[in-house]
Amino acid sequence: MxxxxxxxxxxxxxxxxxxxxxxxxxxxxxxxxxxxxxxxxxxxxxxxxxxxxxxxxxxxxxxxxxxxxxxxxxxxxxxxxxxxxxxxxxxxxxxxxxxxxxxxxxxxxxxxxxxxxxxxxxxxxxxxxxxxxxxxxxxxxxxxxxxxxxxxxxxxxxxxxxxxxxxxxxxxxxxxxxxxxxxxxxxxxxxxxxxxxxxxxxxxxxxxxxxAGPVGGAKSxxxxxxxxxISEKGGGVAAFFDLDGTLVARPSLEKRFFRMLRNRRAIPARNYLLWLREAMRLMPRGIGAILEANKVYLRGVEILGEHGEGDTDGQPAEGQPRAAWRRNPRQPVPTFLALAIEKVAWHANQGHQIVLVSGTLLPLARRAASAMEAELAARGITATIGVLATRLEELDGRWTGRILGPAMFGEAKARAARRRAEEMRLDLGRCYAYGDSLNDRWLLAAVGRPTAVNPSKGLGQMAKKRGWPTIEWKDLTPGHSKFREKNRQIGVNVKNK
Structure with missing residues (x-):
C-alpha cells in the first residue's frame, strides 16, 4: 500500500x-x-x-x-x-x-x-x-x-x-x-x-x-x-490586483496556457482561421480588443476542471470552503513575484478584501487565486481571494469561444471594481489598486490609493503626471526555475509553510 x-x-x-x-x-x-x-x-x-x-x-x-x-x-x-x-x-x-x-x-x-x-x-x-x-x-x-x-x-x-x-x-x-x-x-x-x-x-x-484588564472581566x-x-484597519477597504505582469511574472497565464494547448495539438486547426476572422471584426476597437476579447481559438476545447462550484467572481459556494489548490497538468503554474506575495499578505493582515481583476480566463484566474491563498497559508494567514475575470460560454463540457459578459480589460476592470464596491459596501476612496499596463489606468483611477507596478512606458508617464506611486516587483518566487538559475550563478541558496 x-x-x-x-x-x-x-x-x-x-x-x-x-x-x-x-x-x-x-x-x-x-x-x-x-x-x-x-x-x-x-x-x-x-x-x-x-x-x-x-x-x-x-x-x-x-x-x-x-x-x-x-x-x-x-x-x-x-x-x-x-x-x-x-x-x-x-x-x-x-x-x-x-x-x-x-x-x-x-x-x-x-x-x-x-x-x-x-x-x-x-x-x-x-x-x-x-x-x-x-x-x-x-x-x-x-x-x-x-x-x-x-x-x-x-x-x-x-x-x-x-x-x-x-x-x-x-x-x-x-x-x-x-x-x-x-x-x-x-x-x-x-x-x-x-x-x-x-x-x-x-x-x-x-x-x-x-x-490586560481589571479583575472581573472589565475591558481595559x-x-x-x-x-x-483592528476593526478600522480593514473595514470597507479592498485591494484590487491585476494579475499578469503585476502579481505573476510574464508571459501571461493565458499565453502559457495557449502554448500548452498548441504543443498538445488540442486546438483545432480551423480555430486559427476563426481567430483571424474575429480579429478583423474587432480591429476598429483597437489592439486591446483583439488580444483580450478574442477567445475564438478555444472553440471546442475541453474546459478546465474546476475545484468546486463557486459563484462567478470566484467565491466559494455559500457555506463551503474553497477546495485546496492542486496542480493541473493542463494549466500553467502561477509564478508569483516575491514582493507581490508580501504585499498581498500585508493587505490580508490589515483585514482588507483581496480581489484579482484580470483579463485572463476565469478558471486560470481562480487557480491563481487558490495558489495565492496557499502562499498566504504558508505564512499562517487565512484569506479568501475574490476573482473578476473573463468568462467563456460552455457547452457539453467544452468552450464555445464566446465571452459571457464583458471581456475583463480596460474600462471593464474599473466597472467591475465599482460593482464589487457597491455589493460589498466598500469605500473606493480608501481602496487600493495595482496594475502594470496602460490598460489598467481606469482601474487605478477608480480608487483612492493606486500604485503602478512594473509600469509600462505609457503607464509610467501617466503615473508621474497624476502623482501615482510606482514600484518594481522583479524578483521571482524561490520555486521558479529562473529564480533558481539566477541565484545559482551568484551562489545564493534561498521554507514557509
Whole structure:
C-alpha cells in the first residue's frame, strides 16, 4: 500500500527521527555515529516538509503550527540530553524552553487579536523584525547552526568520550580545544535563537497590553483601542490586483496556457482561421480588443476542471470552503513575484478584501487565486481571494469561444471594481489598486490609493503626471526555475509553510 506523503506527515517523521537519534546517543561509539546521521536526516526533513508544502500547495495554518511544534520538540530534546550528560550548561535548554514559550504565547495573542502569528508581514511590522524572523536566510542559517551544533556534540560524544570512544584518549590540550569549540558553537546558536525571538518579544508587547484588564472581566482602554484599531484597519477597504505582469511574472497565464494547448495539438486547426476572422471584426476597437476579447481559438476545447462550484467572481459556494489548490497538468503554474506575495499578505493582515481583476480566463484566474491563498497559508494567514475575470460560454463540457459578459480589460476592470464596491459596501476612496499596463489606468483611477507596478512606458508617464506611486516587483518566487538559475550563478541558496 503506497503512502501519500504530505508536509505534515514529513514533520511527524522528522520528530520521530530526532527522538530516535537522541535515544541512540550514549549507547556506544557506532550508535553515536548513527545518531549523528539521523540528526542530519531530521534537519533535512525540516527543509523537505516546507518544500513539499509549497510545491504541492498543501500549506495550511495548522501545518505551520505543527512545523513550529516540531522545531520546539527537536531542539529541546537535543539540548536537554546534552545538558543531562554534562556536555552543555543546564541553562542552555532552560533558555530555549523560555524563549519558545514566550514567543509562542505572544503569537497566540496575535492570532486571537486577528493577526497572523506566523509568517512574514503579520504581527511583525518592522523590516528588521521580518528580516530576523521570517526571511529565508534567517531560517536557513538558524537550521544550519542547530544542525552543526547537534552534529558537533554527537561527534564529540562518539569520538572522544567514554571507554568505547573511537579516537581514544586525547591530549589534554586537544580535548580542551574540542570543548571550547562546543561551548562557542552552542552559545552562538543560543544567541542567534534569542536574536530571532527579540522582534516577537518587542512587537508582541502590545498584545499583552491589549489583553490586560481589571479583575472581573472589565475591558481595559488599551484593549478597546486595540480592537478598534483592528476593526478600522480593514473595514470597507479592498485591494484590487491585476494579475499578469503585476502579481505573476510574464508571459501571461493565458499565453502559457495557449502554448500548452498548441504543443498538445488540442486546438483545432480551423480555430486559427476563426481567430483571424474575429480579429478583423474587432480591429476598429483597437489592439486591446483583439488580444483580450478574442477567445475564438478555444472553440471546442475541453474546459478546465474546476475545484468546486463557486459563484462567478470566484467565491466559494455559500457555506463551503474553497477546495485546496492542486496542480493541473493542463494549466500553467502561477509564478508569483516575491514582493507581490508580501504585499498581498500585508493587505490580508490589515483585514482588507483581496480581489484579482484580470483579463485572463476565469478558471486560470481562480487557480491563481487558490495558489495565492496557499502562499498566504504558508505564512499562517487565512484569506479568501475574490476573482473578476473573463468568462467563456460552455457547452457539453467544452468552450464555445464566446465571452459571457464583458471581456475583463480596460474600462471593464474599473466597472467591475465599482460593482464589487457597491455589493460589498466598500469605500473606493480608501481602496487600493495595482496594475502594470496602460490598460489598467481606469482601474487605478477608480480608487483612492493606486500604485503602478512594473509600469509600462505609457503607464509610467501617466503615473508621474497624476502623482501615482510606482514600484518594481522583479524578483521571482524561490520555486521558479529562473529564480533558481539566477541565484545559482551568484551562489545564493534561498521554507514557509
Amino acid at each position: 503506497s503512502i501519500r506523503w504530505t508536509a505534515n506527515k514529513v514533520t511527524f517523521l522528522r520528530v520521530v527521527v530526532g527522538f530516535l537519534a537522541v535515544c541512540l546517543f550514549g549507547r556506544g561509539a557506532w550508535a553515536n555515529l548513527t545518531a549523528v546521521g539521523l540528526t542530519v536526516a531530521a534537519i533535512a526533513l525540516d527543509a523537505l516538509d516546507g518544500h513539499l508544502a509549497r510545491k504541492k500547495q498543501m500549506a495550511t495554518p495548522v501545518g505551520a503550527q505543527l512545523d513550529i511544534l516540531g522545531d520546539r520538540m527537536i531542539e529541546n530534546v537535543y539540548f536537554t540530553y546534552f545538558a543531562v550528560v554534562g556536555m552543555v550548561s543546564l541553562w542552555l535548554p532552560v533558555l530555549f524552553f523560555a524563549r519558545g514559550a514566550a514567543t509562542d504565547f505572544l503569537r497566540g495573542l496575535a492570532m486571537k487579536a486577528g493577526h497572523s502569528g506566523w509568517g512574514a508581514p503579520a504581527m511583525l511590522e518592522t523590516w528588521w523584525g521580518q528580516a530576523l524572523v521570517a526571511s529565508r536566510w534567517s531560517r536557513g542559517l538558524y537550521a544550519a547552526m542547530k544542525c552543526l551544533c547537534f552534529c558537533y556534540l554527537g561527534l564529540e560524544l562518539a569520538l572522544t568520550r567514554g571507554s568505547v570512544a573511537l579516537v581514544g584518549q586525547l591530549a589534554a590540550d586537544v580535548h580542551d580545544m574540542i570543548r571550547v569549540g562546543a561551548y562557542v558553537l552552542t552559545w552562538m546558536t543560543a544567541a542567534f535563537c534569542l536574536l530571532r525571538g527579540l522582534p516577537v518579544l518587542v512587537e508582541g508587547w502590545k498584545y499583552i497590553a491589549g489583553n 482602554v488599551a484593549q478597546e483601542a486595540l480592537r478598534k484599531e
